[in-house]
Amino acid sequence: MNLDWTALGQVAAVSLAVTVAVVAVFAFGVLGLARYEGTREEGGATSGVGLAQAGLCFVACAAVVLYGIYLIVPQFH
Known part of the structure; x- marks a missing residue:
């Protein structure tokens, strides 16, 4: 069996980047909600x-999660 380490590294890097981006966007959402409640x-x-x-x-965030589910479940294609 032969592994394409470059492709595996690319998938890992993109997954990490998207995860960090979704967490950051969610944190900005919580910040906006806290500001609204504070005022x-x-x-x-x-x-x-x-x-x-x-x-x-x-x-x-919900759109990214739904897109991920769409990519995973083959019946949606």
């Missing part, structure tokens, strides 16, 4: 920017 608790005017940021980030 709401302080009694300030809630502009909704934090809520929009959180929603956008969480939708992006």
